[in-house]
Amino acid sequence: MTRRFTAGIAVLAVAGLIGWDLKASPPNPYAAPPILAIGSGLSAAGGFCGALPN
Amino acid sequence: MSDQVIAGALAPRPILKRGGLIVAAVFVVLAVAALAGARYGLMLAVGLGFGLALEGLRFGFAGPWRAMILRREPSGLWAQLLAIGIVTVFALPLIANHGGELNGAQAPIGFAMIAGAFVFGVAMQVILGCGSGTLVNAGSGNPVSLVALPFFAIGSFAGAYHLFWWTGLGALPIMNFEGWSGVLITLGLLFSVAMVAWKFATPQTRVLPRRLVIAAVVIAALALANLLISGQPWGVVYGLGLWVAKGPVAAGVDLSGSAFWAAPATAERVTSSLLTDYTSLTDIGIILGAFFVASWRVGGLSAKLPSLPARAWVGTIVAGFLLGYSSRLAFGCNVGAFFSGISTGSLHGWVWFGAAFVGSVYGIKLRPILGLEARS
Numbered sequence: 001m002t003r004r005f006t007a008g009i010a011v012l013a014v015a016g017l018i019g020w021d022l023k024a025s026p027p028n029p030y031a032a033p034p035i036l037a038i039g040s041g042l043s044a045a046g047g048f049c050g051a052l053p054n
Numbered sequence: 055m056s057d058q059v060i061a062g063a064l065a066p067r068p069i070l071k072r073g074g075l076i077v078a079a080v081f082v083v084l085a086v087a088a089l090a091g092a093r094y095g096l097m098l099a100v101g102l103g104f105g106l107a108l109e110g111l112r113f114g115f116a117g118p119w120r121a122m123i124l125r126r127e128p129s130g131l132w133a134q135l136l137a138i139g140i141v142t143v144f145a146l147p148l149i150a151n152h153g154g155e156l157n158g159a160q161a162p163i164g165f166a167m168i169a170g171a172f173v174f175g176v177a178m179q180v181i182l183g184c185g186s187g188t189l190v191n192a193g194s195g196n197p198v199s200l201v202a203l204p205f206f207a208i209g210s211f212a213g214a215y216h217l218f219w220w221t222g223l224g225a226l227p228i229m230n231f232e233g234w235s236g237v238l239i240t241l242g243l244l245f246s247v248a249m250v251a252w253k254f255a256t257p258q259t260r261v262l263p264r265r266l267v268i269a270a271v272v273i274a275a276l277a278l279a280n281l282l283i284s285g286q287p288w289g290v291v292y293g294l295g296l297w298v299a300k301g302p303v304a305a306g307v308d309l310s311g312s313a314f315w316a317a318p319a320t321a322e323r324v325t326s327s328l329l330t331d332y333t334s335l336t337d338i339g340i341i342l343g344a345f346f347v348a349s350w351r352v353g354g355l356s357a358k359l360p361s362l363p364a365r366a367w368v369g370t371i372v373a374g375f376l377l378g379y380s381s382r383l384a385f386g387c388n389v390g391a392f393f394s395g396i397s398t399g400s401l402h403g404w405v406w407f408g409a410a411f412v413g414s415v416y417g418i419k420l421r422p423i424l425g426l427e428a429r430s
């Protein structure tokens with residue numbers, strides 16, 4: 001058995017995760033923010049490992 | 055006709071295979087942009103770039119620290135410091151001039167933060183994979199990282215679940231270097247660390263190869279793109295914990311017992327699409343980017359899987375969990391705390407670096423005991 005097998009599992013797992021999530025929580029492209037945060041006038045609001053939630 | 059000849063005849067020609075990989079990469083970026091929005095497609099492209107650069111140019115964190123500690127080879131560490139320095143020069147003034155739109159990786163120094171960074175340093179040397187490295191290695195077929203990754207994610211979820219209890223043990227206020235004075239102080243500190251590494255290095259290893267200079271510039275450019283597009287620095291572990299949190303929530307489990315997961319902003323992200331979470335997108339991109347590079351290389355995926363003893367796999371699972379749990383207490387991993395923390399002026403990034411480096415010394419000693427390499 002080679003790394004082709006394990007790399008394939010990794011990619012399939014990512015595809016499975018995205019597929020399951022698309023079904024459970026479909027995104028809405030019409031609610032998307034501007035393409036760049038800089039210059040958007042909006043506060044950055046993404047989750048980040050270095051930040052505590054408000 | 056031998057089996058080898060038949061296999062060779064049936065194998066896709068490299069140019070077709072590589073063309074297919076390029077088409078696949080463009081397709082996934084466009085698909086995410088169409089499904090979720092242009093910003094999210096762009097963030098996946100940044101993540102793919104990280105994966106391509108980290109795997110393609112062999113830029114890492116755990117390996118270079120190991121090389122510095124074991125063999126006194128500083129080049130990989132110097133490349134990290136160079137990349138951080140480049141980001142600092144641009145990120146700190148940008149954050150100062152675009153407060154609110156752009157945030158740094160600013161977090162408090164505390165008991166749990168320091169202990170978390172130490173444990174992360176131990177665990178990342180046990181499996182020889184840090185936050186970004188575990189994703190890269192899993193994407194390129196490393197079985198140890200592939201086994202560690204789901205436990206890394208579970209640990210990230212659990213660490214976040216208990217985060218407020220740990221921070222309650224005691225923490226200082228958030229302290230940052232800001233603006234151009236922050237740039238000068240940070241560059242001075244980075245240079246000092248580089249000089250310490252130069253002093254301890256074996257003389258014949260005191261060179262920075264061109265490959266690592268290119269890698270540092272590319273990684274820095276991608277980290278800056280991450281900041282400008284998403285408004286936040288490059289991170290890894292938040293996304294992994296979010297993936298796990300979606301499972302119990304979908305099954306109807308109540309997470310209100312955790313101040314972290316019950317916080318309104320976090321709860322909203324758990325029920326929103328992964329394709330709108332920045333760290334999830336860059337994490338996915340890193341795995342896929344590393345896979346594309348490994349597939350592109352001739353023989354990149356043909357290495358046989360190693361035969362490891364049972365204790366190595368148990369050690370991998372425990373280390374994977376600890377990577378996730380400790381990095382939440384430490385307010386980030388080698389990416390979110392060390393790379394992004396230092397480059398956006400947070401003092402916790404420096405403390406993280408010191409604690410994790412000491413932890414790495416012990417992790418290196420633990421790795422052969424767990425059967426993850428031949429004893430020397």
